[in-house]
Amino acid sequence: MKEEELIEKLKAEIIEQLSLEDITPADIDADAPLFVEGLGLDSIDAIELTHLLDRNYGIKLEDPKARREVLASVRSMAQLIAKQGK
């Protein structure tokens, strides 16, 4: 899957996982920070997104530093999935 396709798929999954009812994939900037700014997500959302990566792509993010880097934006998540995802 191309990175842009993966990004669109991931946006839809994020919206569902985090119950972002009023947000459409088009509202999410793939390069914008997901946390605090951008979508304004918090530490509980980080846990939800970690579960999403584990369940849908078999990626485990246990190290907090690695987690922060990967969950920085939709693009950084997509790049990791392209590299490691099952």
Added chain:
Amino acid sequence: MRRRVFVTGFGILSAIGCDVESNYSSLLSGRSGIGQAKFVKTLLDRYPFAEVPASNEELAAKAGLRLEPFHSRTFLLGLCAAKEAIRMAGCEDQLPSMALVGSTTVAGMDLTESCYVRMVEEDPTLKYLVDSMDCSDAVNRMASVLGNRNMVSSVSTACSSSANAIIVGTRMISSGLADRALVGGMDSLVRFSINGFNALEILSPTGSQPFDQNRDGVTPSEGAAFLVLEAEDVVGNRRVYGEIKGFANANAAFHQTASSPNGEGALAVISKAIEKAGLQPSEIDYVNAHGTGTKNNDLSEGRALEAAFGVEAMPLFSSTKGYTGHPFAAAGAVEAVFSLLAINNQVVFPNINFKTPMEELSIRPVTTLQKKEIRNVLSNSFGFGGADSSLIISKV
């Protein structure tokens, strides 16, 4: 006119003992109750927990009951603690007019969580369990055994529940609504809370290490503690073990589960409680901290303590959750009992499992048992939803 509120009895069951005496001797010897679970059935048994060392049969016998299938462990723990408190206070004849304010977060889930789906499918053989799911079940059953009639209620504010039960009972007496109140909390260890803390990624793989740089989370546990509170003017010449001299309940209004890194919510209740007691921070001799062993709580609480007292003037402090784990709703009452033990024996209990100081803090918990003059103790309890409460328990 406000009346003073005295403690005339207390009872406790925790992971370090099934009565006041055994809890005290474990606190003195530094023996932790954290270890492998024996009673709760969970697949997460690679984690350590802290259970009350008694089976339901043993608890029922201790409470003088025949164990029934609808008796939850939560109820049995609460009744045993309440009976010990009443015995100590010697106020059996006052029970019908005594207020009863209990608290729990899991209610009778120890009975119902494993057959929940069958209950929903209306399995008629489970009819006897319906009541036990309710938050009031344990308190109502306690009242049935003990005889309380009016002002029987339950508070549920997550991990500060029983601190709030103590606050409510104290206010009932000081405002003149009641002369006496039996107050406290109880929770049994259930898969629901174990898995909840696992979902939040704050379950400790090694056992709770409050205020340690390498702390890695909470050790879920269980327990119960109840206090008999009485108005100064009805105590007569019976023995008084302490006074609920100050208290504060406030909401941090910050986040559903997290405390703010600077601990504004904690600082607010600590300062208000000291003020309500009519004391100066310098008059607090010991702080029994909430200290759960999570990254977030201990940093936030530690900073609040530094702000409230100043690093130089910080009184001795410890979290006793290295002994007991975190008994959720019961924590505030369990730690109120430890505070009373500190006052009555003039001793400060160590913060066991502590090795490395936290980088962010300049204050250090007490790590050895210390003999000391103790007049006033501050006890903190913080819960989900920014539910912060502090108590000041004083020598009379």
Added chain:
Amino acid sequence: MQAYINSVSLISPQLTHDGSFLTHPLVNELACVMNCVEPVYKEYINPVALRRMSHVVKLGLAASAICMRQLPDVRPEAVIIGSGLACLSDLEKFTRLVEEYKEETLPPIPFINSAHNTVAAQIAMQHKLTGYNITYCHHFLSFESALRDAFMCLSEDMQNVLVGGIDERTSDNFHIYNIAGFWRKEPVNNLDLFKGSYPGTLNGEGAAFFILSNEKSDGSLACVTGVHTLLLPNSTIEDVNQELEVFLKKHSLSKEDIDLFILGRNGSNVYDSLYGQFEEEIPQSAHIAYYKHLCGEYMTSSSFAMWVASNVLSSQSLPDILTFRRGSRQDFHRVLIYNQALGKEHAFILLERA
């Protein structure tokens, strides 16, 4: 002690936001349940926060916001919630997930939201109310416990407190209580709830909030003067009457001083026989009203009754839809609410004209 009701709000299975249900009640005859008519939540709740909220949290936040908006200059110093079931739907969800996921990694949100104090906490967070905050969960005495605390707050140093009674209906809970025979077996038109003799009632829900103040204002609707609870298994009518007498005596009153009795009859012959006996000793000149045909049975329904009482006291009229027996008294000075569950948990709330 006088606690003036300076603002009220109610979300219920009726169109309660404008009071029109008192003349045009909604009727439901298809099921044994009564669900709330929900407002547009986005008008009351921050949309980012809304995404994680369960039904009961939304009900509580919307109802409390409506109540507070009517008094924009007042910042309640306490948030006191009574809820029998509290955040049940999330508790149910997480209980099921533990089983389904075999204790593998679970989503944390239903666990977080299952904390019984979530409604009170969210109200504090959304409105930055950093004062006293507490939640009572004590079956059918939850709202009365909250009310008792509100009285204490006002007798201490507070001027305005927000008190709410709130419970949600869930399908799991309906089925579990169905084992115990709580609900009607056959659907019934809710307005016919009191006809015939059946062992069950209708499963309802609701959220009612009040700003109580120790000062009367031009907008005061009524004032609450007392609350009393009794826990006594297998209590008889003699026990109840005796308890009421003691309670009224504390206020230097007797039954003769009450103009309207609002009773918690729910159309179940298991519950209602005690109310029947209670009615026999109500003075003939007093009025008797019922309310559960409009909201169903739920653990904090006495908060719905308190809304009704404040409406009657402020309008000085008793709508037909609530009237079971019209008495001869012209004015409504005092109202007594009596609600009980299974002859074991009893509660009285006393209100007066402001």
